[in-house]
Amino acid sequence: MDEYLIDREILEQFVDELMKQKPLPASTAEELNTLREKNIKALDDQIAKAVFGSLTAPQLEEINKILDSGEEKPEVFQEFFQNAGVDLQKITSETMTKFSEQFLGGQNA
Amino acid sequence: MPNPEAPEFNSSTTSSGEFTSETPRYINEERGEKANNTVINEKKAENAATGERQYTKAEQARIDELVSRYQELIGISQRMKENIAAKEQASAGGEQSPEDPTTPEDNPASSEQQPSPENLQSTIEKAKKNRGLKGVLIATVSLVLAGIIAAGTWAMFHLNGDKNKTNLPDQPISxxxxxxxxxxxxxxxxxxxxxxxxxxxxxxxxxxxxxxxxxxxxxxxxxxxxxxxxxxxxxxxxxxxxxxxxxxxxxxxxxxxxxxxxxxxxxxxxxxxxxxxxxxxxxxxxxxxxxxxxxxxxxxxxxxxxxxxxxxxxxxxxxxxxxxxxxxxxxxxxxxxxxxxxxxxxxxxxxxxxxxxxxxxxxxxxxxxxxxxxxxxxxxxxxxxxxxxxxxxxxxxxxxxxxxxxxxxDNPTPDKPDTPTETIKPKDPNNLIRIDEQIQEDIAEDIGTDEVRVTPNPGVSDNDITDRPSSDDYQGTSPDIVQNDDSREAEPVQDQVSPENNYSEDRGGANADEYAPVQDDQATQDAADAAEIPVDEAPTGGTELNDILGELGIN
Structure with missing residues (x-):
């Protein structure tokens, strides 16, 4: 559960669709699976860095305090990002778009 | 030291010919500048004796120009240092991976308040364990993905935009x-x-x-x-x-x-x-x-x-x-x-x-x-x-x-062409292919290896349809390889520079006074490359600065 920030199923859905858009006919099943796993992990990392990298150091410190307190109410974190001026949808959408462009451009294949 | 009063044009040094590496890199705007410099030096000596500094208008203009250039070079040097420091900091921080599409410019946070990579990673690891925060992010990404699917924007990801290709499955399956x-x-x-x-x-x-x-x-x-x-x-x-x-x-x-x-x-x-x-x-x-x-x-x-x-x-x-x-x-x-x-x-x-x-x-x-x-x-x-x-x-x-x-x-000959065509034949200046073929043929005849499937001479090209002799046509070898003769003493190396092309000393000429020797300053080039500043702007490791400082009487 702790390996990914975003639900793996969602990441898989996105990566699988990308891999269908860019067939890799010369790859074995093992190679395809390895590539798939690599891209799932990369997408998760990039979304995480994009989201938390958009915070300033003081904001990061603040969210760390919330996390350290054990708070798990989603609305608390929603309010935090709103107050921090972070548009999560925009950031994730841009990150996923850039990821797609890189993948289909051959860099992630 | 040339005679500034009577510069002479030496027909053996052309002003429009090819320049060697010793060729000066810049041309002073006025011919005979060294004459002016000599005057300045003489004046300085005179002023030093009298304790007074008096310059002509031309001298003052020149001084002002040099000061301005000096200040510009100082500014360039400062920018170079800042760029180099920024690059070192970025590489030490390791924030940007080659595949990472996000850049510092994408983040609204100012650079001074940018969290450190360690803090960032630590927060991400904590976030992975927090159901509430994960829930928020999962919901967001799901929404984005749903939006992509609903809007049909997968089309933007299609490599082949021709939707009339019926052979492509409409519903690719997982x-x-x-x-x-x-x-x-x-x-x-x-x-x-x-x-x-x-x-x-x-x-x-x-x-x-x-x-x-x-x-x-x-x-x-x-x-x-x-x-x-x-x-x-x-x-x-x-x-x-x-x-x-x-x-x-x-x-x-x-x-x-x-x-x-x-x-x-x-x-x-x-x-x-x-x-x-x-x-x-x-x-x-x-x-x-x-x-x-x-x-x-x-x-x-x-x-x-x-x-x-x-x-x-x-x-x-x-x-x-x-x-x-x-x-x-x-x-x-x-x-x-x-x-x-x-x-x-x-x-x-x-x-x-x-x-x-x-x-x-x-x-x-x-x-x-x-x-x-x-x-x-x-x-x-x-x-x-x-x-x-x-x-x-x-x-x-x-x-x-x-x-x-x-x-x-996998083991190409040294002369392997970069863009081979159907008609390219492998180069074999030393007959190495023929020699190797002869050796292989000798081995084959000796041990009867006709049935053995082997990896052939890697110099053989599949395009060599007409150039390769068959074993029936092979007439023997007389290699044209030049062997080093170690029995002979090494011949002394002669200085091959002809007098007229020897620019090691100033021999006058129409443009001789306008050029200063080029400094082969690799350190300057490297520094300029690191700071991404055109080398022409880069301080030349002290050469131009020193000249300017010298003329200003500063050093």
């Missing part, structure tokens, strides 16, 4: 769904699919894990003990599409009767139409042709015609009728492959009459590690044999049009 249609061996039998063998030319792998996992080189290698020719025969026995691919790619003079000049699709149709006895006869002939091939390792670079198997309708079972060979173009960069070649005399070093390359990849230990059992052809060659096939264009390197490419041997 790997799991595809595997579910196959099931295990029992289910395959129930559907009329036989694992390994079955209806004519049908072959599937039990280890299938992906949509396109047909004709896997690695699994075939395991079944055939890593023997490429056996792998070709095995695959052609069990997959008629691949069989057709091979037959269409054989050298025409080796193709079975009735199959000469056919496209891959035509060859497949013909094979499928044959009665069993005739089919078996052709297969026997084909196997014999493959057994007669020699093999060598090659490396692929560039764009190649390629093909792969896929389901015509992924929602239906993987039967022979529901499978097709599809043409694509793949861009290869250093891909290891195997080239089969045939010779006119049936020996490894005979005249090559045709080749066929298959992407069977071996590692450094010679073990087959993967690849594809389809034939590859450089784009622009054998293109006609793909006529009529469904196509899916792979993604060539952006900006690089598909160009003809040729497989190159």
């Amino acid at each position: 790997t799991e769904a595809f595997d579910a249609t196959l099931g295990g061996g029992e289910n395959q039998e129930a559907k009329g699919i036989y694992d390994g063998y079955g209806e004519k030319g049908m072959w599937l792998s039990e280890n299938k894990g992906g949509t396109y996992d047909f004709a896997s080189a690695k699994e075939t290698a395991e079944a055939c003990d890593d023997d490429e020719c056996e792998m070709m025969k095995y695959t052609s026995r069990n997959q008629v599409e691949s069989y057709a691919d091979y037959i269409a790619n054989l050298p025409e003079e080796l193709q079975p009767e009735g199959f000469k000049g056919l496209t891959i699709l035509e060859a497949e149709k013909k094979l499928e139409s044959l009665p069993d006895e005739e089919y078996d006869a052709i297969k026997q002939q084909f196997d014999g042709i493959i057994d007669g091939a020699f093999t060598r390792d090659v490396t692929l670079d560039g764009d190649y015609h390629n093909s792969y198997m896929r389901l015509i309708d992924p929602s239906k079972p993987a039967t022979h009728d529901n499978m097709e060979l599809v043409e694509c173009t793949t861009h290869e960069s250093g891909t290891r492959a195997v080239e089969l070649y045939w010779t006119d005399d049936g020996t490894a070093y005979g005249k090559v009459i045709g080749t066929m390359t298959v992407k069977i990849t071996r590692d450094d230990n010679g073990n087959i590690i993967g690849g594809c059992m389809q034939v590859v052809n450089p784009v622009g060659t054998h293109s006609n044999i793909y006529t009529g096939m469904s196509t899916v264009t792979d993604n060539p390197t952006p900006g690089n049009p598909t160009t003809p490419s040729n497989p190159t041997p």
Whole structure:
């Protein structure tokens, strides 16, 4: 559960669709699976860095305090990002778009 | 020191000819500047004696200009230092990976308040354990993904924007769904699919894990003990599409009767139409042709015609009728492959009459590690044999049009051409190929190795159809290699610089006074490169600065 920030199923859905858009006919099943796993992990990392990298150091410190307190109410974190001026949808959408462009451009294949 | 009063034009030093490395890099705006400099120096000496500083208007203008230039150089130097420091900080922080699309400019946070990479990673790890925060992010990403699907913006990801291509499945299925249609061996039998063998030319792998996992080189290698020719025969026995691919790619003079000049699709149709006895006869002939091939390792670079198997309708079972060979173009960069070649005399070093390359990849230990059992052809060659096939264009390197490419041997001769064509012959200035051939022939005659399939001289090219002598024509060797004669003493090196081209001393001339010696300042170049400042602007490691400071009487 702790390996990914975003639900793996969602990441898989996105990566699988990308891999269908860019067939890799010369790859074995093992190679395809390895590539798939690599891209799932990369997408998760990039979304995480994009989201938390958009915070300033003081904001990061603040969210760390919330996390350290054990708070798990989603609305608390929603309010935090709103107050921090972070548009999560925009950031994730841009990150996923850039990821797609890189993948289909051959860099992630 | 030139005489500034009477500069002379020396006909041996031209003002418009080619300059050597000692050529000055800049030209002072006024000719005879050294005359002015001499005046300044004399004036300084005079002022030093009198304690007063008095300059002419020209001198003052020159001083002002030099001061301005000095200040500019100081500013450039400062910028260089800042750029270098920023780069060092960025590389030490490791924030930007090559694949990371986010850049500091994307983040609204100012650079001073940017969190450190360690804090960032630590927060991310904590976030992964927090259900609340994860929930928020999961919901956001789900929303984004749903928006993409609902808006149909997957179209923006289509490589091939031609939606009229009916051969592309409208609803591509996931790997799991595809595997579910196959099931295990029992289910395959129930559907009329036989694992390994079955209806004519049908072959599937039990280890299938992906949509396109047909004709896997690695699994075939395991079944055939890593023997490429056996792998070709095995695959052609069990997959008629691949069989057709091979037959269409054989050298025409080796193709079975009735199959000469056919496209891959035509060859497949013909094979499928044959009665069993005739089919078996052709297969026997084909196997014999493959057994007669020699093999060598090659490396692929560039764009190649390629093909792969896929389901015509992924929602239906993987039967022979529901499978097709599809043409694509793949861009290869250093891909290891195997080239089969045939010779006119049936020996490894005979005249090559045709080749066929298959992407069977071996590692450094010679073990087959993967690849594809389809034939590859450089784009622009054998293109006609793909006529009529469904196509899916792979993604060539952006900006690089598909160009003809040729497989190159793993150990090319030093003069291997970069863009080989059909007519290029290998260069062999020292007759090394002939020498090696003679040695190999001597060995063959000595131990009778005609039946041994060997890796030939890597200098041999598959394009060398006319230049390679056959063993029958070989008349012996008289190598033209020049050997070093160590018995002779080394000859002293003579100074080859002719007097008129010797610019080591100033010999006057019309432009001699206008040039200052060039400083070969590699350190300056490196610093300029690091700071991304044009070298012309970069302080020249003290040369120009020192000159300016000297003229200003500062140092």
